[in-house]
Amino acid sequence: MPKALLLENIHPDAAQSLRDHGFEVVTAKGALSEDELIDALDGVDIVGVRSKTSVTRRVLEARPTLSAVGCFCIGTNQVDLDFAGRQGIAVFNAPYSNTRSVVELVICDIICLMRRIPAHTHHLKHGLWDKSASGSHEVRGKTLGIIGYGNIGSQLSVLAEALGMRVLFYDLEEKLAMGNARRCATLNELLEQSDAVTLHVDGRKSNTGFFGEDQFAHMKQDAIFINASRGFVADLDALKQHLDSGHLSGAAVDVFPVEPKKNGDPFITSLADEDNMILTPHIGGSTLEAQKSIGHFVSQRLEDYWEKGSTSLSVNLPQINLGPNRGVTRIAHLHANLPGVLARVNHVLGEENINIAAQSLGTEGELGYVVTDVSQKPSSKTLEALRAIEGTIRMRVIS
Ligand code: NAI
Numbered sequence: 001m002p003k004a005l006l007l008e009n010i011h012p013d014a015a016q017s018l019r020d021h022g023f024e025v026v027t028a029k030g031a032l033s034e035d036e037l038i039d040a041l042d043g044v045d046i047v048g049v050r051s052k053t054s055v056t057r058r059v060l061e062a063r064p065t066l067s068a069v070g071c072f073c074i075g076t077n078q079v080d081l082d083f084a085g086r087q088g089i090a091v092f093n094a095p096y097s098n099t100r101s102v103v104e105l106v107i108c109d110i111i112c113l114m115r116r117i118p119a120h121t122h123h124l125k126h127g128l129w130d131k132s133a134s135g136s137h138e139v140r141g142k143t144l145g146i147i148g149y150g151n152i153g154s155q156l157s158v159l160a161e162a163l164g165m166r167v168l169f170y171d172l173e174e175k176l177a178m179g180n181a182r183r184c185a186t187l188n189e190l191l192e193q194s195d196a197v198t199l200h201v202d203g204r205k206s207n208t209g210f211f212g213e214d215q216f217a218h219m220k221q222d223a224i225f226i227n228a229s230r231g232f233v234a235d236l237d238a239l240k241q242h243l244d245s246g247h248l249s250g251a252a253v254d255v256f257p258v259e260p261k262k263n264g265d266p267f268i269t270s271l272a273d274e275d276n277m278i279l280t281p282h283i284g285g286s287t288l289e290a291q292k293s294i295g296h297f298v299s300q301r302l303e304d305y306w307e308k309g310s311t312s313l314s315v316n317l318p319q320i321n322l323g324p325n326r327g328v329t330r331i332a333h334l335h336a337n338l339p340g341v342l343a344r345v346n347h348v349l350g351e352e353n354i355n356i357a358a359q360s361l362g363t364e365g366e367l368g369y370v371v372t373d374v375s376q377k378p379s380s381k382t383l384e385a386l387r388a389i390e391g392t393i394r395m396r397v398i399s
Contacts, residue, residue, distance in 0.1 A: 008050040011295030055079040085316040088394025092301035097293040098285030109252035140164035145194030148201035191218035198226040228254040228284040250276030318362030327357030327373035330398040336391035337368040
């Protein structure tokens, strides 16, 4: 029976789904240290982690028979992806499962900031009745500037338009504009026209400090600012200055340059005393719906990989989307991306007069992956010969 270990309180639907697919599943609430993880992975075929368990090179070296790692979250930088690939260990994540949750939080931020809800709440909590329309606006007809028009940015675009907002976006890459959204050729063009500016860029290193004094200075008088992307992308000292000077009318920040490691840890931010400010502890994607959806999405990728050899949506292996076996035996062969490996695989099979019923090849960077459905069960001698082909990283027989 294959064995799966699921750490960090992954949604129970994932464990159930893996059990339904024949896995013995062990679950644990917390994260594990490197040494604890090495111990716990003894005899484990598939491990599921979230963001707090690091699957380092040392862990992967110590457990070379591990087959796959499921990151039940969006990010994958807790796993040494390159080394995992070179060891033949597939890594999967859930890139879209909490997109909607982030979008809904941002819509909430925009409406609340435009109605000055944080400020009104603060006044009432301190015993001050201040009923006034001053500084409060409908979002209808206002311009939303979306920076980073990927999964989240583009879905936000659709929902914002449904609320009657005019949408502008800026992205480094050519992107299909949703609905009536309009692409800006430069960041400043977007900043100078937007009543609300929201960041949805990815976490690449070059985005460190991407939104600083210069960018805030280009924003419209009384505009609002939102960051629910990555903490290191925006300069919060510059934001504070633009709030204090009265240039910007409010802000919502969900992600911070340094975030506490665990719940209950203290957290201090210089933005705490701002009037029209929403501060949330990186909960953009944290909804029960998103957790459930992540549980389903990643467990299905792991099951498909285990049962069919399918690497569709893997973040570190060449991607092949496979249907059911069209022969008797399926052989998944991961190798260094060198010329002639496919020919050698077929030559070895031909030596035993084995007919190929179907074959798929994918290459990506230094890796090649060929999956062959053959019409008869290969002998152990043939399987050994396939394993012995130069450049072979891992070979798996899937019946
Ligand atoms: P994505 O990868 O689909 O989209 C990112 C987009 O930003 C891409 O289109 C890319 O070309 C663009 N981009 C990158 N750098 C840029 C720059 N300097 N200027 C303009 N465009 C740039 O990512 P997705 O899934 O939409 O996520 C966006 C961000 O949201 C990520 O940073 C992610 O980590 C964060 N996130 C935050 C969550 C939260 O709980 N607050 C939950 C989920 C994601």
